Amino acid sequence: MPTHAGVLGRPVAHSLSPVLHRAAYAALGLDWTYEAIECGVDELPDALATRADWAGFSCTMPLKHAVLDVAAETRPLARAVGSANTLVPGPDGWIADNTDVAGIVAALAEYAVAPRTVTVLGAGGTSQAVLAALLVLGVPSCTVLVRDPSRVDRAADTAGRLDIALAVETLRPGAAALGADLVVSTLPGRAADPFADRAWTPTQTVLDVAYDPWPSALATAAGRGGAKVVSGALMLLHQAAVQVELMTGHEPPVDEMRDALRAVVPDAGI
Known part of the structure; x- marks a missing residue:
């Protein structure tokens, strides 16, 4: 063996x-x-x-x-x-x-997260797993924020296969979609730091899949605003x-x- x-x-x-x-x-x-x-x-x-x-x-x-x-x-x-x-x-x-899909679902389940709206930062392999996790969560649509909205082919293909309605917008700290019930950052390392300055609220959950360093600036800011914070770890x-x-x-x-x-x-x- x-x-x-x-x-x-x-x-x-x-x-x-x-x-x-x-x-x-x-x-x-x-x-x-x-x-x-x-x-x-x-x-x-x-x-x-x-x-x-x-x-x-x-x-x-x-x-x-x-x-x-x-x-x-x-x-x-x-x-x-x-x-x-x-x-x-x-x-x-x-x-x-x-196994990323199972990891996302189980991590959110520990916090009893049941979102109606979801926004994902980034459109790489982990973001594709987030889209699949939405099926388990019963969420039929999602917004993806990316630096270049023309480069989301893989995420769009995943959404199509899973019948998830996907909206694509530019990744910027002032994006209205950051007000979603669940915000998942799939950005590497400190790439999500610019989003720490927005006003996070107790009605939101933030999952930052980057666990090094932890707590990230995003996680710290979200927690300070009263949001549930789910660690990438x-x-x-x-x-x-x-x-x-x-x-x-x-x-x-x-x-x-x-x-x-x-x-x-x-x-x-x-």
Whole structure:
């Protein structure tokens, strides 16, 4: 049975995935390893070929679209979303899957978030997963804010496949769509800092998927305004739990994974 797994991406040194997966293996009594591996799009085929006997991979930026091209099979959810963050071995090669959707849904469920209106900042692979999460939340439409409204082809394709009505507007701090019940920032690192200055309210929820640094300027401002603030680390926890189950075949020890993350990042918001 395979005993190795890892996370692929660039940059990847900051990833908290090793903390979560290693904690799961320890709790399950598995003598497995989990490594953080620097890997860009061009290196992905070779990285997988040299680790063909591994149990699976978490895939982060910039690989969430590239994994679909190298996979021998794409599971229905990843196909519908149009991006994947997980690779597991199959009889004919790697199978691409998406656990980001489950991570988003579970993170919001912890705060009993039931929005009627949703706005997403950014239009990359994670934003596509947010669109799929809307189906579970029962939200039929969404606004996406991007720097260049002409470059939303993938998000638009995802919305079309999922029958989500998508409005596209320019990403700017004064956008009216920032008043939505739920605002999800899928922007990297400090890219959402300019949106910290707006007046957030207690009727809103803000999910910032960027968990480094935390709390982000956006999260701090939203909390100061009384909004519910959902950490990207909470999403990471729940999507990693699904990955553990896919790779090991065991029920994920979520409590132990949460405790391990809290020990490393006490203020991660989980």
